[in-house]
Amino acid sequence: MIPVTCTEEQRAAYTQAVMDTWNRATPDQKRHGREWYATAHKLAAEIAAGNTTKGAGVIAALSANKSWSENCRLARKAFEEGTASGHVGDAITKANRILAGTHPSEVLPMHIKTGLFFVCIADPEHESAVVIDRHAHDIAVREIYGQQNRGLGSVRRYNLLADCYRTAARRIGEVPSKVQAVTWVAHIERD
Template sequence: MIPVKTTEEQRDTYTRAIVEKWHSATTDQRRRGGQWYGTAHELALSISDGHTEKGAGVLAALSANKSWSENCRLARKAFLEGRASGHVRDALNKANRIMGGTAPSEVLPMHLKTGFFYLCIADPEHPDAVVIDRHAHDIAVGEIYGQRDRGLGAITRYNLLADCYRAAAREIGAVPSKVQAVTWVAHIERKGGGAMEPQSLHTLAS
């Protein structure tokens, strides 16, 4: 795991790696990555009958260890049936509380990935929110960790990398969530050697 206490030089190295990944993205990768949270926002609006924050909250609550396509299926099903199913108890309880009217910010861990995922979907132009998943981590540190523990459950480590994405976003001139999404696409497609399907863009399976 990377240290939670780093020098300014190390932070600059992480930030530079993010910026370089952004510049390595093709025009098409930037287009698709740049549109991703906006498309997710439209989905949240659609499945929740116009209650975007509720839709975004349920999507976030049901996102852990699910592909984006499965995440969407479970969220749609939850709103259609009036109750979430098909996930672990903690995720289902969170989703059901949100559908019952509790604000997502009172239910989700707003200091970590799930909370930030909600913010990015609810407001794709949010000036600070950024999701640090396993791929965002590997982009910043310049190393593929595979199945090794990245320690992203530690708030200090999460915030360190989130701050590096924010610094990269300021340099690039885009919101942090867009930088994360575009670099995610460039990272995955360079590694895999092929274009990703739009529904596969975001998998919170770290």
């Protein structure tokens, strides 16, 4: 795991790694990444009959350790059936609370991935929200961790990497979520 506190050189190296991945992205990867959260926003509105906040919350609640396609399937099914299923108990409980009308910010951990995934889907142009998942971590540290623990449950480690993405985004001239999404697309489509 990377340290929760690091030197300015380490922070600069993480930021540069994000920018290098951005710069290696093809035009198609950049287009896809820039549209990623806007597309997810439309899906959230569609599955929740126009209530984008609720749709984004259920998608985020059911996202942990699921592929995007499986995440979408579970969220769509939850709205169709009126109850969440197909995930671990905690995720199902959170999704069901959101389905019942509780605002996602009262249910999701708003300081780490799941809560910030909700924010980015609900507001694709948010000026500071960024999702640090295993791919975002691996991009920043220039190493594929595979099944190793990245320690992203630590708010300090999460914020360290989120700050690096925000710095990269300022230098690139994009919102952080788009930088994260473009680099994610480039990373998963790498040779």
